[in-house]
Amino acid sequence: MKYALVTGGSRGIGRAVCIQLAQDSEYHILINYNSNKVAAEEVKAAVEAHGKTAxxxxxxxxxxxAVQTALDTWQDENKDAIIEVIVNNAGITKDGMFMWMPQEDWHTVINTSLNGFFNVTNHLVQKLLRNRYGRIINMVSVSGLKGNPGQTNYAAAKGAVIAATKSLSQEIAKRNITVNAVAPGFIKSDMTADLDEKELKKMIPANRFGAVEEVAHLVSFLASKKASYITGEVISINGGIYS
Incomplete structure (x- = not known):
């Protein structure tokens, strides 16, 4: 059986991606979460409502x-299972002006987005190479492309993942494995709930925040065989705020 793994899959964009992949593909969905089991269970139920398994x-x-133990234990219990799609979506923000930023806020954000990408992808990439097929999709941000005041840590983390995406894509393209990044702008989710949408949408040519489902459609396309000649790309989805 073939699988798609979505990190941070219990809420926001990750949740929408799990549900969209269930609708668009034949993949069994692996929903990774850190602490919110109730939310993860709800995503599992939503996937199953579309007739798929999770x-x-x-x-x-x-x-x-912990990453290695969880993935190896799961693989031992599912000997014939093949993970073909990895969506590195887990990420957090700890916004604040750089001059007052505690070390912990720097390291936590870098560790989640950048080291999280490494820990999951590095552990699974050899299996993708052996299978000669795969899709790696990294959730980044408009902040990683243009920067954003108050988000030096987040921009640094996402900018690093963008550079890693471009490099890794060149290493493994010959094995039919694509590596792309999706860079959302302002999307309605838990992460943007505290932002002043009315004020911020004035900066957005589309004059609105995006929906998580819109991002999920893009991820689902990149995860499909239709996107086999797209690799090393950073695709912005931001209503025209920055291209």
Missing amino acids: TLLPFNVTDAT
Whole structure:
């Protein structure tokens, strides 16, 4: 059986991606989450409502040992299972002006987005190479492309993942494995709930925040065989705010 793994799959964009992949593909969905089991269970139920199957896979992407243990244990229990799609979606923000930023806020954000990408992808990439097929999709941000005041840590993390996306894509393209990044702008989700939407949408040519489902459609396309000649790309989805 073939699988798609979505990190941070219990809420927001990750939740929408799990449900969209269930609608668009034949993949069994692996829903990774860190602490919110109730939300993850709800996503599993939503996937199953579309007639597909899902498995909860709890681990903290920042903990390399926990990542390896969880994935290896799951693989041991599912000998014939093949993960073909990896969506590195787990990420957090700890916004604040750089001059007052505590070390912990710097490291936590870098660890989740950048080291989380490494811990999950590095552990699985050899299997993708052996299977000579795969899709790696990294959720980044408009902040990683243009920067954003108050988000030096987040911009640094996402900018690094963008550079890693471009490099890794060149290493493994010959094995039919694509590596792309999706860079959302302002999307309605838990992460943007505290933002002043009325004020911010004045900066957005489309004059609105995006929906998580719109991002999920793009991820689903990149995860499909239709996107086989797209690799090393950073695709913005931001209503025209920055291209």
